[in-house]
Amino acid sequence: MPLTVLVAVLIATVSSDRLAAQQRDGRRSGALNVVMIVVDDLGWADLAYTGHRFHESPRIDQFSKQSLSFTQAYAAAPVCSPTRAALLTGKSPARLHMTVWHEGAVHGGPADRPLRDALSIANLPLEEITIAERFREQGYQTAHIGKWHLGTAAHYPEAQGFDWNVGGTFWGAPATFFAPFRGPWSASDPEFRYVPGLMPSAQGAYLPDRLTDEAIRFLRQTHGQPFFLNLWFYSVHSPIEAPPSLVDYFRTKPGKDPTSDATYAAMVARMDANVGRVLEVLREIEQYENTVVMVTSDNGGLDIPARGITPTINRPLRSGKGTLYEGGLRVPLLIRWPGRTSEGDTCPVPVTSEDFYATFAEAFEWPSDSVERDGISLLPLLDRSRNKHVSDWKRQTLYWHFPHYYPRMTPASAVRDGTWKLIHYYEQDRVELYDLATNPEETNDLSDREPERVGQLLAKLNTWRHLVRANAPQPTAP
Numbered sequence: 001m002p003l004t005v006l007v008a009v010l011i012a013t014v015s016s017d018r019l020a021a022q023q024r025d026g027r028r029s030g031a032l033n034v035v036m037i038v039v040d041d042l043g044w045a046d047l048a049y050t051g052h053r054f055h056e057s058p059r060i061d062q063f064s065k066q067s068l069s070f071t072q073a074y075a076a077a078p079v080c081s082p083t084r085a086a087l088l089t090g091k092s093p094a095r096l097h098m099t100v101w102h103e104g105a106v107h108g109g110p111a112d113r114p115l116r117d118a119l120s121i122a123n124l125p126l127e128e129i130t131i132a133e134r135f136r137e138q139g140y141q142t143a144h145i146g147k148w149h150l151g152t153a154a155h156y157p158e159a160q161g162f163d164w165n166v167g168g169t170f171w172g173a174p175a176t177f178f179a180p181f182r183g184p185w186s187a188s189d190p191e192f193r194y195v196p197g198l199m200p201s202a203q204g205a206y207l208p209d210r211l212t213d214e215a216i217r218f219l220r221q222t223h224g225q226p227f228f229l230n231l232w233f234y235s236v237h238s239p240i241e242a243p244p245s246l247v248d249y250f251r252t253k254p255g256k257d258p259t260s261d262a263t264y265a266a267m268v269a270r271m272d273a274n275v276g277r278v279l280e281v282l283r284e285i286e287q288y289e290n291t292v293v294m295v296t297s298d299n300g301g302l303d304i305p306a307r308g309i310t311p312t313i314n315r316p317l318r319s320g321k322g323t324l325y326e327g328g329l330r331v332p333l334l335i336r337w338p339g340r341t342s343e344g345d346t347c348p349v350p351v352t353s354e355d356f357y358a359t360f361a362e363a364f365e366w367p368s369d370s371v372e373r374d375g376i377s378l379l380p381l382l383d384r385s386r387n388k389h390v391s392d393w394k395r396q397t398l399y400w401h402f403p404h405y406y407p408r409m410t411p412a413s414a415v416r417d418g419t420w421k422l423i424h425y426y427e428q429d430r431v432e433l434y435d436l437a438t439n440p441e442e443t444n445d446l447s448d449r450e451p452e453r454v455g456q457l458l459a460k461l462n463t464w465r466h467l468v469r470a471n472a473p474q475p476t477a478p
């Protein structure tokens with residue numbers, strides 16, 4: 001072997017040995033842990049700190065006082081799977097061609113409407129680079145706990161960078177929130193669902209409690225090695241179920257608003273208590289000051305009946321899950337990043353779940369690659385010295401693509417540019433235009449009065465759809 005090659009090999013060996021040693025030793029200097037908590041279907045106004053007057057969320061409210069609260073955070077999509085895929089990859093659902101939830105992609109949309117749903121993939125491709133894979137490359141222990149909903153078994157969390165998977169399957173919801181967490185989904189869809197990895201559980205144990213038990217078990221065995229915990233609660237998605245004593249508490253709680261549901265309120269409260277348990281354990285293992293903690297949701301609150309219960313309303317925002325109105329897209333987002341965010345701070349800049357990959361990539365110095373992604377790093381907004389000065393924030397435009405039917409919704413895309421938002425409906429090629437600065441409720445369609453602005457925004461939307469090669473719905477064959 002020529003000497004130069006030998007030297008190169010030795011250097012490479014030493015470097016990889018050093019990396020391996022660092023990984024064995026555990027914590028590299030300054031390596032922060034990351035805990036990402038996603039609450040399924042949690043609405044923008046569902047928490048006390050975001051203004052709900054009946055629900056109780058003392059632990060997350062307290063956490064909001066220690067973190068940076070984004071007041072205009074958006075989900076990448078108005079339904080589950082696409083937002084989750086965007087969150088893990090930094091790509092928009094349109095670019096991923098994953099624009100509807102898993103079962104919706106498998107079964108396709110309704111056949112009796114003017115359009116057929118656009119094609120959507122049902123499984124997050126293994127070639128996609130996830131944040132878990134990046135963390136693991138850096139020697140992190142990685143755990144996914146809870147809802148996954150990103151593909152069949154070959155695409156489960158274990159295939160996307162997670163050492164642990166408790167509870168993650170291709171289903172978007174459990175048959176029941178009570179142990180043994182299994183059974184047929186419904187009379188019309190008798191598929192037998194289950195939540196793996198939680199047995200034994202006491203009869204009647206409640207799912208978010210058990211998932212949190214497992215998250216805590218993971219945290220306690222990290223022993224100083226950096227970790228990424230992806231805790232994706234099945235709460236507060238349907239079936240709307242909660243421990244009876246807690247439901248009774250809310251049923252008899254004074255001041256109950258007729259639009260509030262006691263069982264849903266109990267679901268929110270118990271999820272909140274479990275978020276509190278995770279934060280307590282982080283303190284107990286002396287990692288709270290060394291851990292980035294995020295709390296968010298994957299889409300707006302469900303404001304239509306599920307098994308006879310209407311879980312929530314997103315007022316003053318319009319509509320809810322499955323639509324491109326603000327109620328379907330806006331979500332709570334809290335980030336506590338030791339050394340960056342300030343306690344109790346708020347940030348009004350619009351951000352999206354597509355931004356998390358780029359944020360971690362910058363903060364943790366992940367290797368650059370040639371992958372085209374959509375999000376941008378939120379670090380300038382997090383840094384305490386700069387988050388009051390967002391005038392240098394360059395991004396003005398956000399896009400959504402939901403070319404599918406959903407109750408109250410026909411296939412559509414949307415663009416937000418500054419404070420203006422245009423929604424384009426494929427049926428009848430129709431648009432709506434709102435000024436969110438003066439009308440965040442989206443009740444005053446200005447498209448007839450602002451034809452020039454409509455033209456500009458539609459051109460932007462069309463350019464973007466072309467750029468990401470978005471799949472469009474097609475006319476139903478005669």
Ligand SMILES: [Ca+2]
Nearest residue numbers: 040041080298
């Ligand atoms: Ca969801």
